[in-house]
Amino acid sequence: MEIRLTNTYAREKQVFEPSDPDRVTMYVCGPTVYSYAHIGNARPPVVFDVLYRLLRAKFGADHVVYAVNFTDVDDKIIDASQETGEPISTITQRYEQIYREDMAALGNLEPTFRPRATEHIGDMIALMEDLAAKGHAYQGESGLWFHVPSMETYGRLSKRNRDDMIAGARVEVGADKKDPADFALWKAAKDGEPDAAKWDSPFGVGRPGWAIECSAMAKAKLGETIDIHGGGQDLIFPHHENEIAQSECAHGGKPFARYWLHNGFLSMDSEKMSKSLGNVKLVHQLLEKWPGEVLRMALLSAHYRGPLDWTDALLEQSRATLDRLYNALRRMSDVVVEDVEPPAGLVAALCDDLNTPQALAELSRLATEANKAKDADKPRLKGELLAGGALMGLLQQDPDQWARGDDSDAARIDALVAERIAARKAKDFAKADQIRNDLAAEGVEIMDGPQGSTWRKV
RNA sequence: GGCCUCGUGGCGGAGUGGCUACGCAGCGGACUGCAAAUCCGUGUACCCCGGUUCGAGUCCGGGCGAGGCCUCCA
Numbered sequence: 052m053e054i055r056l057t058n059t060y061a062r063e064k065q066v067f068e069p070s071d072p073d074r075v076t077m078y079v080c081g082p083t084v085y086s087y088a089h090i091g092n093a094r095p096p097v098v099f100d101v102l103y104r105l106l107r108a109k110f111g112a113d114h115v116v117y118a119v120n121f122t123d124v125d126d127k128i129i130d131a132s133q134e135t136g137e138p139i140s141t142i143t144q145r146y147e148q149i150y151r152e153d154m155a156a157l158g159n160l161e162p163t164f165r166p167r168a169t170e171h172i173g174d175m176i177a178l179m180e181d182l183a184a185k186g187h188a189y190q191g192e193s194g195l196w197f198h199v200p201s202m203e204t205y206g207r208l209s210k211r212n213r214d215d216m217i218a219g220a221r222v223e224v225g226a227d228k229k230d231p232a233d234f235a236l237w238k239a240a241k242d243g244e245p246d247a248a249k250w251d252s253p254f255g256v257g258r259p260g261w262a263i264e265c266s267a268m269a270k271a272k273l274g275e276t277i278d279i280h281g282g283g284q285d286l287i288f289p290h291h292e293n294e295i296a297q298s299e300c301a302h303g304g305k306p307f308a309r310y311w312l313h314n315g316f317l318s319m320d321s322e323k324m325s326k327s328l329g330n331v332k333l334v335h336q337l338l339e340k341w342p343g344e345v346l347r348m349a350l351l352s353a354h355y356r357g358p359l360d361w362t363d364a365l366l367e368q369s370r371a372t373l374d375r376l377y378n379a380l381r382r383m384s385d386v387v388v389e390d391v392e393p394p395a396g397l398v399a400a401l402c403d404d405l406n407t408p409q410a411l412a413e414l415s416r417l418a419t420e421a422n423k424a425k426d427a428d429k430p431r432l433k434g435e436l437l438a439g440g441a442l443m444g445l446l447q448q449d450p451d452q453w454a455r456g457d458d459s460d461a462a463r464i465d466a467l468v469a470e471r472i473a474a475r476k477a478k479d480f481a482k483a484d485q486i487r488n489d490l491a492a493e494g495v496e497i498m499d500g501p502q503g504s505t506w507r508k509v
Numbered sequence: 510g511g512c513c514u515c516g517u518g519g520c521g522g523a524g525u526g527g528c529u530a531c532g533c534a535g536c537g538g539a540c541u542g543c544a545a546a547u548c549c550g551u552g553u554a555c556c557c558c559g560g561u562u563c564g565a566g567u568c569c570g571g572g573c574g575a576g577g578c579c580u581c582c583a
Binding site: 062125206265283382 | 520583
């Protein structure tokens with residue numbers, strides 16, 4: 052089935068055809084590692100992880116190369132280091148580790164590459180020398196600038212022309228900038244900045260600008276032209292526009308990325324997420340209260356391009372949806388899975404510009420079907436549920452464990468449930484109900500069935 | 510001001526011209542000792558106003574409303 056993706060270049064869905072089906076390449080802008088990731092930061096990794104899984108399914112797991120960078124040199128990191136007195140590397144290593152753990156908890160596969168900016172300074176310098184040699188960059192007092200008027204097509208992705216950009220009052224003409232739209236490739240070191248954020252270069256001692264790292268790392272890991280580049284829609288301008296400018300000007304006009312994908316924003320209870328409003332929710336904090344899979348389900352419950360309002364109700368509902376799906380699997384615990392292809396309807400939904408809500412509807416339909424299926428159909432349905440879930444990074448946990456949570460007091464609950472079964476057999480319903488009520492009070496729900504009783508934590 | 514999103518039933522959320530997705534909640538029923546889980550049934554939904562069309566949530570125009578970006582924020 053062909054994959055269709057909304058390409059920001061065209062603002063419409065296009066059939067995705069990689070330049071080389073044996074090596075499909077995708078790059079997604081990763082985090083600046085100076086603090087915890089918030090839930091909005093988690094949307095691109097989750098969304099593009101689903102795309103990664105879909106591409107692997109279609110082109111083969113060994114034929115998809117996926118890179119997500121770590122930005123480990125940046126003004127904010129320097130600020131953080133100066134505030135806390137901690138070395139830069141201590142900060143970046145710590146938050147890189149936390150980020151990896153958080154992303155794993157959300158069920159994301161490990162990308163093929165996680166390049167660090169500081170490990171590609173040489174690549175950046177090579178790219179900048181190329182740009183300078185070709186007349187796209189010039190040296191100023193405060194660093195090396197990319198000269199925007201040197202590129203005719205600048206602004207194509209964001210559909211901005213130069214006048215639009217300059218019209219914004221916030222654009223300042225730096226003392227050594229030739230054009231207000233020019234942006235920094237290399238920033239000269241300032242007094243008092245730590246040595247760990249300084250590198251020698253033909254353009255003086257300094258550090259890379261914001262966008263050059265992505266151009267350099269994408270080239271180093273994936274090549275001069277990549278198939279898919281993803282990120283949040285706030286990055287369209289200027290970040291991605293600048294990446295395009297750097298890469299395409301350095302590479303003689305070869306396209307930098309063939310398909311640009313951008314995800315929409317999260318709001319928090321209908322409000323913009325911002326530090327000043329104090330409504331920033333960190334993945335790390337959310338994981339203390341919710342299973343990572345619930346967060347993932349919530350992030351996938353809306354189409355990636357649209358907005359998503361993050362609320363407690365959304366999380367409750369996401370958990371209820373997972374409960375229902377896991378309940379269906381749990382009823383088939385002893386069914387031997389048939390090795391099947393992921394369900395066609397679900398694949399079709401994902402192939403249609405990653406329509407995850409539609410795909411989830413397919414899972415739900417399968418669960419209903421499984422719940423009323425004859426035994427002969429169950430191996431297939433269980434297989435489809437698991438295969439479909441795997442394509443979305445869902446439903447891979449043991450259903451019993453999902454229902455029972457950590458097993459620390461499972462034995463005690465099992466004993467009470469057994470006691471209740473005995474009471475019911477003896478028609479001592481008062482006692483049976485008492486046990487059920489007691490368990491309900493501590494959040495344990497009993498489900499009676501023909502083959503006995505099971506329980507789950509609510 | 511410029512560019513770009515979005516506006517669907519009580520809630521979440523699909524739908525890219527015609528066959529009223531799906532889930533949660535509610536209601537009715539089945540099952541159950543009673544429940545829960547599960548199954549079945551159940552909803553005068555498409556921001557407003559024009560237009561195109563035999564037919565529009567879906568296309569076009571104009572409003573209104575919410576949001577994002579406009580030099581380093583996913």
